[in-house]
Amino acid sequence: MPRRTDIHxxxxxGAGPIVIGQACEFDYSGTQACKALKEExxxxxxxxxxxxxxxxxxxxxxxTYIEPITPDCVEKIIAREVAQLEASGERGKLVLLPTxxxxxxxxxxxxxxxxxxxQRYGVEMIGAKADAIMRGEDRQVFKDLMLEIGLDVPVSGTxxxxxxxxxxxxxxxxxxxxxxxxxxxxxxxxxTAYNREEFEELxxxxxxxxxxxxxxxxxxxxxxxxxxxxxMRDRKDNCVIICxxxxxxPMGVHTGDSITxxxxxxxxxxxxxxxxxxxxxxxxxxxxxxxGSNIQFAVNPDNGRMAIIEMNPRVSRSSxxxxxxxxxxxxxxxxxxxxxxxxxxxxxxxTRETPASFEPTIDYVVTKIPRFAxxxxxxxxxxLTTQMKSVxxxxxxxxxxxxSLQKCLRSLEIGRFGLGGDGKPMRVGTELYPDRGELxxxxxxxxxxxxxxxxxxxxxxxxRQGMSVEEIFQxxxxxxxxLTQLRQLVDLEEELATAG
Amino acid sequence: MRAILxxxxxxxxxxxxxxxxxxxxxxxxxxxSMTGYQEILxxxxxxxxxxxxxxxxxxxxxxxxxxVESWRPHVAGFAVREVSPVVSNWRAEEALxxxxxxxxxxxxxxxxxxSLTRKLRVRGAMNGVLSTEGLSREEAIERARAxxxxxxxxxxxxxxxxxxxxxxxxxxxSADFRIATGAGETGDPRTLRHPLPPxxxxxxxxxxxxxxxxxxxxxxxxFRVEVVRADASAEEVLRRKPAGVFLSNGPGDPAAVGYAIKxxxxxxxxxxxxxxxxxxxxxxxxxxxxxxFKLKFGHRGANQPVKDLDQxxxxxxxxxxxFAVDAASLPADVRVNRINLNDQTVEGIRHRTKPLFxxxxxxxxxxxxxxSTPLFAEFRxxxxxxx
Numbered sequence: 001m002p003r004r005t006d007i008h009x010x011x012x013x014g015a016g017p018i019v020i021g022q023a024c025e026f027d028y029s030g031t032q033a034c035k036a037l038k039e040e041x042x043x044x045x046x047x048x049x050x051x052x053x054x055x056x057x058x059x060x061x062x063x064t065y066i067e068p069i070t071p072d073c074v075e076k077i078i079a080r081e082v083a084q085l086e087a088s089g090e091r092g093k094l095v096l097l098p099t100x101x102x103x104x105x106x107x108x109x110x111x112x113x114x115x116x117x118x119q120r121y122g123v124e125m126i127g128a129k130a131d132a133i134m135r136g137e138d139r140q141v142f143k144d145l146m147l148e149i150g151l152d153v154p155v156s157g158t159x160x161x162x163x164x165x166x167x168x169x170x171x172x173x174x175x176x177x178x179x180x181x182x183x184x185x186x187x188x189x190x191x192t193a194y195n196r197e198e199f200e201e202l203x204x205x206x207x208x209x210x211x212x213x214x215x216x217x218x219x220x221x222x223x224x225x226x227x228x229x230x231x232m233r234d235r236k237d238n239c240v241i242i243c244x245x246x247x248x249x250p251m252g253v254h255t256g257d258s259i260t261x262x263x264x265x266x267x268x269x270x271x272x273x274x275x276x277x278x279x280x281x282x283x284x285x286x287x288x289x290x291x292g293s294n295i296q297f298a299v300n301p302d303n304g305r306m307a308i309i310e311m312n313p314r315v316s317r318s319s320x321x322x323x324x325x326x327x328x329x330x331x332x333x334x335x336x337x338x339x340x341x342x343x344x345x346x347x348x349x350x351t352r353e354t355p356a357s358f359e360p361t362i363d364y365v366v367t368k369i370p371r372f373a374x375x376x377x378x379x380x381x382x383x384l385t386t387q388m389k390s391v392x393x394x395x396x397x398x399x400x401x402x403x404s405l406q407k408c409l410r411s412l413e414i415g416r417f418g419l420g421g422d423g424k425p426m427r428v429g430t431e432l433y434p435d436r437g438e439l440x441x442x443x444x445x446x447x448x449x450x451x452x453x454x455x456x457x458x459x460x461x462x463x464r465q466g467m468s469v470e471e472i473f474q475x476x477x478x479x480x481x482x483l484t485q486l487r488q489l490v491d492l493e494e495e496l497a498t499a500g
Numbered sequence: 501m502r503a504i505l506x507x508x509x510x511x512x513x514x515x516x517x518x519x520x521x522x523x524x525x526x527x528x529x530x531x532x533s534m535t536g537y538q539e540i541l542x543x544x545x546x547x548x549x550x551x552x553x554x555x556x557x558x559x560x561x562x563x564x565x566x567x568v569e570s571w572r573p574h575v576a577g578f579a580v581r582e583v584s585p586v587v588s589n590w591r592a593e594e595a596l597x598x599x600x601x602x603x604x605x606x607x608x609x610x611x612x613x614x615s616l617t618r619k620l621r622v623r624g625a626m627n628g629v630l631s632t633e634g635l636s637r638e639e640a641i642e643r644a645r646a647x648x649x650x651x652x653x654x655x656x657x658x659x660x661x662x663x664x665x666x667x668x669x670x671x672x673x674s675a676d677f678r679i680a681t682g683a684g685e686t687g688d689p690r691t692l693r694h695p696l697p698p699x700x701x702x703x704x705x706x707x708x709x710x711x712x713x714x715x716x717x718x719x720x721x722x723f724r725v726e727v728v729r730a731d732a733s734a735e736e737v738l739r740r741k742p743a744g745v746f747l748s749n750g751p752g753d754p755a756a757v758g759y760a761i762k763x764x765x766x767x768x769x770x771x772x773x774x775x776x777x778x779x780x781x782x783x784x785x786x787x788x789x790x791x792x793f794k795l796k797f798g799h800r801g802a803n804q805p806v807k808d809l810d811q812x813x814x815x816x817x818x819x820x821x822x823f824a825v826d827a828a829s830l831p832a833d834v835r836v837n838r839i840n841l842n843d844q845t846v847e848g849i850r851h852r853t854k855p856l857f858x859x860x861x862x863x864x865x866x867x868x869x870x871x872s873t874p875l876f877a878e879f880r881x882x883x884x885x886x887x
Contacts, residue, residue, distance in 0.1 A: 150681075152679075152681040152682060155682060236812065236813055237813070238813055238814045240816060244534075263534045263555075264534075264535075265557060265560050266560055266561055266588050266589055267535060267561065267589075268535065268536075268538075268561045268564075268567060268589060268591060269533070269535040269536030269538075269539055269567070269802075269866070269867035269868070270566075270567060270591075270677045270866075271591075271679070272535045272536075273865065273867075273868070273869060273870055274679055276869060276870070277870055300680075301590060302590055303590060303680050304590055304591065304679050304680065305679060305680045305681065306679050342814075343814060344805070344807060344814050344841055354805075354841060354842045355805060355841050357805045357807075357814040357816075357841060358803050358804075358805045358816065358841070358842070359802075359803040359816050359869075360803070361532040361533070361534055361554070361555075361801060361802070361803045362534070362555075363532075363554040363555060363556060363613070363614055363617070364556065365556065365557065399556050399581065399614070400556055400557065400581070400582055401557065469586070479588055480586055480588045481560050481584060481586060481588035484584070484585055484586040484588075488585070
């Protein structure tokens with residue numbers, strides 16, 4: 001099927017200034033989309049307020065608006081472009097591609113849809129429609145949808161009394177559980193209960209504090225393994241997985257702050273295929289018509305239970321990683337799919353001879369490690385939580401996980417040349433410990449228990465100082481396979497150091 | 501334990517041995533699947549082959565009693581970049597090296613599997629020797645050269661079950677696997693399964709080296725499956741009055757199984773609905789009067805794009821074959837309805853008037869994607885549509 005001929009111009013919304021959680025990955029995806037659409041002969045209209053982007057270079061779009069990315073501004077741009085298009089007498093319409101500029105672009109597009117601007121000017125959203133974006137973004141709607149199609153999500157329920165709260169806890173069947181009072185400022189009064197006493201206490205307080213006397217009781221997935229799937233879909237409903245990603249850090253640390261590894265390493269084929277089927281079910285149910293989505297899963301290491309955490313109905317940070325990890329240009333292909341092509345009509349960038357309708361398979365391991373800058377923000381809490389704190393990341397490719405991890409640690413520009421053995425001392429507060437020195441056991445234990453930016457280095461010290469993989473697993477819930485890989489690096493370091 | 505892998509062209513890789521202390525000879529081929537080594541090892545189609553995985557980390561999730569595709573592993577040898585020193589998966593029951601040792605299969609690790617794969621891609625499939633018992637380079641190369649190879653080899657006879665059997669209607673031999681949902685599910689999660697429909701359509705499945713997941717899928721689609729040996733005659737099958745016949749996957753050269761081609765030609769003539777997979781697809785094609793040829797390097801992996809020319813959709817498929825059907829050789833009443841998008845080779849055929857169809861790939865997957873599972877329902881519909 002050829003590309004759509006009813007389109008004249010495509011409006012792409014960029015991501016604006018770089019902030020934590022939204023960095024240059026959206027310049028990368030947006031630039032790819034501009035190139036891909038221009039190649040197809042469309043007029044590309046771009047709005048982005050960030051001058052330090054490739055996409056705002058004059059050659060990438062036919063018309064670049066350096067303007068604030070607000071619904072009002074974009075409305076004016078739409079009005080101007082539509083008027084110009086009408087005046088020109090050329091055929092075709094203006095459409096909006098909202099899925100390549102991160103959350104900023106998505107939110108702006110959604111506002112324009114809600115306030116009727118898109119409808120007023122007859123601007124169609126391509127890639128993903130507003131209702132699909134809403135289904136993917138609204139937590140409750142998404143959760144209900146998942147249950148409707150038979151997929152698993154964290155068990156939860158609302159309660160207005162201690163009785164009801166106990167019933168929900170009963171349904172969940174184990175601790176910890178999370179308690180969230182409804183409509184309290186900043187979620188005050190919520191927390192995680194690790195046993196029955198804490199639960200009763202938190203539930204009672206939560207119900208009291210909530211102005212509507214309501215709490216949400218939810219199963220905690222803390223310590224479960226975390227996975228991501230990068231999915232693409234075309235308008236003929238062909239679906240492919242571009243990349244599977246396994247997080248080194250288990251649930252509880254934001255994916256952006258986690259060390260991540262591609263491809264997934266600890267799933268049997270049976271489990272992987274169930275995850276693949278679920279990913280397709282999600283993208284279909286949410287209704288992302290064309291393009292890429294990122295779907296996150298939590299897996300219980302004890303019984304394989306697979307809960308869907310969330311989905312991004314757009315190109316994401318992980319898409320950039322997956323593109324570079326596999327050679328499959330997700331943003332570029334997403335742009336081509338949005339204007340009507342199907343996967344089998346687009347050539348594969350790497351082979352040039354075979355089509356893009358395939359699933360990349362790799363004979364290497366890709367590791368991504370986040371880069372933090374806590375030293376620049378003395379007030380910031382360096383504990384890693386579900387809120388993203390890293391300011392950037394590095395990725396490395398190696399034939400084994402160990403090789404890619406070592407290369408990635410070197411790439412971080414933090415002065416380290418790998419996990420250790422590089423002679424670099426470790427600074428803890430005001431203390432300076434030599435590279436091959438001993439750290440206090442309680443310090444190591446504390447640093448393993450609470451996720452932090454330097455945890456990978458404390459893992460080395462823990463292994464060096466005789467903690468077993470099993471012991472570390474019980475504390476961190478980092479998969480034993482990853483820990484064993486670190487163990488091998490530590491063993492090699494010892495071998496080299498003692499060889500003289 | 502030192503190990504050596506030598507190819508007939510004189511190239512040699514030296515590494516560490518794992519699994520059994522043994523020497524083995526076979527055709528060396530590579531598989532690009534990133535998961536599913538246990539299913540690959542136990543797939544009878546790999547009989548007589550030394551398999552290397554392009555994925556560098558193998559053995560991470562161990563092996564378990566359920567993820568098997570037959571009663572034992574069939575590969576001649578296993579070559580990988582790195583075997584995991586630890587097993588990390590809740591379903592694991594055994595470590596990969598122990599499993600291979602138990603079955604007398606030698607493995608080699610710590611070799612540059614990428615250079616091996618590249619060689620096989622450029623030169624095509626080659627014969628080789630894998631030894632973990634101290635064979636010299638010269639000896640190993642010598643023995644690789646002496647190996648007659650797969651062309652003309654009837655391996656189906658070697659892997660077919662000794663006697664026919666009825667596939668257990670409860671599917672208990674190797675239960676299908678389902679994941680626990682919700683917080684409330686208790687009991688051993690490994691035994692969770694989907695309910696089965698009644699087994700009401702009697703069919704015969706030819707076992708040229710059949711994978712369990714084919715039998716599981718057939719059962720799940722309501723077939724009552726009677727498995728017969730590869731050399732079962734058409735009369736024997738017709739005597740049992742089946743509603744349809746299934747032709748399985750299997751190892752070796754399709755042109756070498758003359759007895760199977762003859763039987764299938766007779767069954768097709770008798771008007772029975774027939775569905776074939778992999779070797780079964782090649783045998784059906786040969787029975788229709790087509791020919792097969794050896795591919796330079798076979799399709800082995802879980803990411804092969806196949807286009808359904810009628811529906812115009814693409815399935816990502818699991819494949820494992822070294823031979824292919826020559827499209828030009830097929831008679832006019834047989835139509836190619838599926839092709840491989842990578843090299844345009846034949847992936848599926850369908851008879852224009854008779855209830856016959858087959859695919860070169862593995863709709864039962866295991867390992868691999870489930871995109872093509874609907875083919876089993878198609879077989880069922882084909883049988884039900886008959887008067």
